[in-house]
Amino acid sequence: xxxDLQTVSIKPLRHTFxxxxxxxxADKPATRYQEGTLDMQQTANFHxxxxxxxxxxxxxxxxxxxxxxxxxxxxxxRQFYYGAYTLARAKQQDTAEANFxxxxxxxxxxxxxxxxxxxxxxxxxxxRHVAWGSNMNNAAICAYGYGTGFSQPHIFQSMDQLGIAxxxxxxxxxxxxxxxxxxxxxxxxxDDTWQGLRRLVEDSMVVQDPxxxxxxxxxxxxxxxxxxxxxxxxxxVLSAQGGTSVAMLTQFMTDxxxxxxxxxxxxxxxxxxxxxxxxxILAKWIVEWRDRAAAALLPVARIALGDRTDxxxxxxxxxFNARMTKAGVAV
Amino acid sequence: MDxxxxxxxxxxxxxxxxxTRGLDWTPSYQKMEDIYPYxxxxxxxxxxxxxxxxxxxxxxxxxxxxxxxxxxxxxxxxDAYIQSxxxxxxxxxxxLNTVKLFVSGISPLEYVAHRGFAHAGxxxxxxxxxxxxxxxxxxEIRHAQTQIHAVSNYNKYYNGMHDFHHAxxxxxxxxxxxxxxxxxxxxxxxxxxxxxxxxxxxxxxxxLFVPFVSGAAYNGDMGTMTFGFSAQSDEARHMTLGLExxxxxxxxxxxxxxxxxxxxxxxxxxxYRVLTLVAMMMDYMLPKRTMSWKEAWEVxxxxxxxxxxxxxxxxxxxxxxxxxxIALEKDHLSHQAWSxxxxxxxxxNFHTWMPDADEMEWLSxxxxxxxxxxxxxxxEFWREEAAKGNRFYNKTLPMLCQTxxxxxxxxxxxxxTKICYREVDYKEDKYHFCSDHCxxxxxxxxxxxxxxxxxVHQIYQGNCFPEGTDPTVEGFDPLAAVIKYYHLEFxxxxxxxxxxxxxxxxxxxxxxxxxxx
Numbered sequence: 117x118x119x120d121l122q123t124v125s126i127k128p129l130r131h132t133f134x135x136x137x138x139x140x141x142a143d144k145p146a147t148r149y150q151e152g153t154l155d156m157q158q159t160a161n162f163h164x165x166x167x168x169x170x171x172x173x174x175x176x177x178x179x180x181x182x183x184x185x186x187x188x189x190x191x192x193x194r195q196f197y198y199g200a201y202t203l204a205r206a207k208q209q210d211t212a213e214a215n216f217x218x219x220x221x222x223x224x225x226x227x228x229x230x231x232x233x234x235x236x237x238x239x240x241x242x243x244r245h246v247a248w249g250s251n252m253n254n255a256a257i258c259a260y261g262y263g264t265g266f267s268q269p270h271i272f273q274s275m276d277q278l279g280i281a282x283x284x285x286x287x288x289x290x291x292x293x294x295x296x297x298x299x300x301x302x303x304x305x306x307d308d309t310w311q312g313l314r315r316l317v318e319d320s321m322v323v324q325d326p327x328x329x330x331x332x333x334x335x336x337x338x339x340x341x342x343x344x345x346x347x348x349x350x351x352x353v354l355s356a357q358g359g360t361s362v363a364m365l366t367q368f369m370t371d372x373x374x375x376x377x378x379x380x381x382x383x384x385x386x387x388x389x390x391x392x393x394x395x396x397i398l399a400k401w402i403v404e405w406r407d408r409a410a411a412a413l414l415p416v417a418r419i420a421l422g423d424r425t426d427x428x429x430x431x432x433x434x435x436f437n438a439r440m441t442k443a444g445v446a447v
Numbered sequence: 448m449d450x451x452x453x454x455x456x457x458x459x460x461x462x463x464x465x466x467t468r469g470l471d472w473t474p475s476y477q478k479m480e481d482i483y484p485y486x487x488x489x490x491x492x493x494x495x496x497x498x499x500x501x502x503x504x505x506x507x508x509x510x511x512x513x514x515x516x517x518x519x520x521x522x523x524x525x526d527a528y529i530q531s532x533x534x535x536x537x538x539x540x541x542x543l544n545t546v547k548l549f550v551s552g553i554s555p556l557e558y559v560a561h562r563g564f565a566h567a568g569x570x571x572x573x574x575x576x577x578x579x580x581x582x583x584x585x586x587e588i589r590h591a592q593t594q595i596h597a598v599s600n601y602n603k604y605y606n607g608m609h610d611f612h613h614a615x616x617x618x619x620x621x622x623x624x625x626x627x628x629x630x631x632x633x634x635x636x637x638x639x640x641x642x643x644x645x646x647x648x649x650x651x652x653x654x655l656f657v658p659f660v661s662g663a664a665y666n667g668d669m670g671t672m673t674f675g676f677s678a679q680s681d682e683a684r685h686m687t688l689g690l691e692x693x694x695x696x697x698x699x700x701x702x703x704x705x706x707x708x709x710x711x712x713x714x715x716x717x718x719y720r721v722l723t724l725v726a727m728m729m730d731y732m733l734p735k736r737t738m739s740w741k742e743a744w745e746v747x748x749x750x751x752x753x754x755x756x757x758x759x760x761x762x763x764x765x766x767x768x769x770x771x772x773i774a775l776e777k778d779h780l781s782h783q784a785w786s787x788x789x790x791x792x793x794x795x796n797f798h799t800w801m802p803d804a805d806e807m808e809w810l811s812x813x814x815x816x817x818x819x820x821x822x823x824x825x826x827e828f829w830r831e832e833a834a835k836g837n838r839f840y841n842k843t844l845p846m847l848c849q850t851x852x853x854x855x856x857x858x859x860x861x862x863x864t865k866i867c868y869r870e871v872d873y874k875e876d877k878y879h880f881c882s883d884h885c886x887x888x889x890x891x892x893x894x895x896x897x898x899x900x901x902x903v904h905q906i907y908q909g910n911c912f913p914e915g916t917d918p919t920v921e922g923f924d925p926l927a928a929v930i931k932y933y934h935l936e937f938x939x940x941x942x943x944x945x946x947x948x949x950x951x952x953x954x955x956x957x958x959x960x961x962x963x964x
Contacts, residue, residue, distance in 0.1 A: 152595060206511045260566075
């Protein structure tokens with residue numbers, strides 16, 4: 117049965133804004149992602165140069181070595197504008213909250229095998245500082261990147277990483293107390309295990325090119341760290357040792373990475389498809405930072421993987437290479 | 448495992464501290480000044496970032512939960528409003544012109560605020576202010592997007608908004624709000640926070656955001672009203688951040704006080720000049736008025752702002768001197784502004800009109816000192832001339848103020864019969880100003896303000912015609928070429944409301960929706 121509800125129908129003069137019509141090829145209804153993203157950033161007739169960066173305009177594509185004829189070629193496959201983004205995260209947050217409740221109410225944290233608990237404290241908790249570094253780096257990409265299609269996902273990524281740092285903090289508080297966090301920070305700042313990674317994170321904070329920083333942080337570092345820690349170590353290795361509840365506490369991170377890597381891949385793919393020059397620059401960045409990141413992660417992986425470290429790390433790197441090749445940058 | 452027993456619950460403040468500040472560490476592989484390169488050049492001294500008091504404590508999980516509930520509500524109201532042709536319920540089609548002004552003048556600034564707070568949120572070495580700034584950056588893109596989504600439906604039915612991004616970067620009067628925010632984001636991170644976080648969000652927001660939203664509520668614009676109310680709790684957070692920033696900087700070092708005082712003086716005046724657009728909107732463009740500009744200034748600045756500056760006196764901050772000038776202008780500002788737009792309505796993306804007899808009565812009552820004496824006679828004259836078919840559109844370009852970029856149309860403080868002009872010789876050129884305050888701002892940073900992209904200069908230099916235009920051909924019409932460069936449609940987007948397509952369509956559609964013709 118079809119129910120025909122009537123409303124007064126008025127013929128509109130136009131279906132969307134002119135800039136959107138120009139970009140989508142015709143005056144037709146546009147999505148909220150499109151109207152909230154395309155041409156949002158000002159492009160012309162800036163009044164003053166930044167006193168903090170007089171060599172560039174306020175928004176300036178030449179801050180990056182990556183050259184695009186049109187920076188709005190970058191589209192977020194998730195179509196995230198603020199509303200869609202917060203709704204998606206709130207849903208994941210509901211799941212995370214339910215997982216934390218489940219683990220807490222059943223005293224599952226207290227029943228973790230000692231070795232698993234120890235691994236989580238040594239390996240997972242210091243990673244809150246890596247997430248904090250990513251929060252900063254993504255803020256920089258959002259601030260200095262060109263075009264809203266490229267810059268917008270980075271404010272989401274930045275706040276996601278703050279959220280992740282906070283989830284890890286909650287895991288620490290659940291398994292122990294503030295001392296657990298203090299100890300983890302001490303390891304992060306002092307222990308040899310962490311110094312390669314800390315150096316990499318601090319070095320990334322002075323990378324000036326916003327697209328390179330995107331590659332360093334969101335493609336390479338996350339691209340190795342998340343499969344290694346959340347997929348390989350927590351979901352597989354620790355779960356097999358009786359640590360399934362840890363996997364519940366980090367489900368947000370696992371789901372988050374599965375989602376965001378699609379956007380990161382799409383972004384790499386579009387930049388690489390633009391020109392041979394872009395592809396070459398991307399390959400150079402990816403290889404250089406991949407080798408550094410893989411080396412820095414090795415001692416960290418060893419905390420949980422022992423003898424199998426080299427083998428499993430090798431697999432993670434191989435998967436990463438395959439991912440990049442699929443995105444159009446053979447490495 | 449009996450350690451769980453000893454576990455104590457963290458207090459809210461401690462818990463928030465481990466969730467934010469606890470994440471930070473002092474770097475050793477890179478120098479602080481390389482990671483945070485913009486901290487020194489403004490001369491602000493911060494000795495201890497840990498003294499920062501978090502103005503609100505919101506972790507990301509709570510943020511997502513709370514904000515998503517607001518988004519869900521907002522978009523369902525918007526959808527219902529659109530589906531029911533809610534635009535036909537506004538008081539009068541003239542109201543739509545405030546929407547045009549808002550989306551082309553203000554919404555793009557929300558976007559710049561988003562980028563500016565991302566920049567500040569990256570640059571401050573203190574984790575407390577960084578997190579607060581980044582959260583505001585995220586909120587600001589929300590505001591830009593929800594505004595555009597709310598206005599999107601109006602654009603389908605009415606003129607003047609169809610290419611508002613393009614307009615914002617080009618149209619002469621839109622360089623006033625644009626240059627204001629360009630000025631803020633190109634300043635250092637501390638000045639940006641004083642300019643936007645404090646002066647704009649804290650001191651002036653009740654005179655900008657609130658009049659638009661209240662105007663919407665009074666005039667049946669549920670779309671605008673809904674995003675306004677939905678943004679209210681975000682704005683409350685932004686205000687507390689603005690206030691905390693100023694107190695923090697002032698408490699850190701006495702040498703910061705004169706720098707901050709100069710910034711407050713500058714940004715109160717810069718912000719006030721942008722509010723000229725709001726003043727005329729309140730007094731002339733809203734069919735159903737909420738309050739007069741003068742009343743709004745008295746309530747929101749003179750009373751509320753006065754209390755704020757009393758509170759800041761303990762740090763050595765005094766109320767900006769320009770407020771004396773503003774008090775002298777409050778009887779005149781909106782009338783002079785609307786007269787200017789009425790003159791230049793051939794080059795705007797909204798329609799103008801002269802107030803009717805009832806509206807003039809309202810203006811007389813609200814402005815007993817000035818309206819009947821100075822403005823009613825000229826407005827009645829213009830109305831009569833228009834009725835006789837002599838509507839005059841000024842096509843001569845005005846001289847602009849180098850700082851605020853408003854045409855030199857304001858009168859001398861205390862003498863509403865004499866236009867106020869100031870000038871400065873700098874290097875090889877002469878620069879013009881609307882007031883002592885704009886002149887002073889220029890003199891403090893001439894190298895910045897000589898860069899200004901002044902629409903009138905740019906038109907005269909031939910930079911505001913569509914590509915390929917030949918201004919030397921016989922019968923060249925510069926205004927027509929400029930209108931094309933603006934992507935405005937002559938006769939549809941500009942000129943008077945009377946006789947406009949908006950007027951005709953609204954009447955026809957409202958009839959269609961309410962009568963059985």
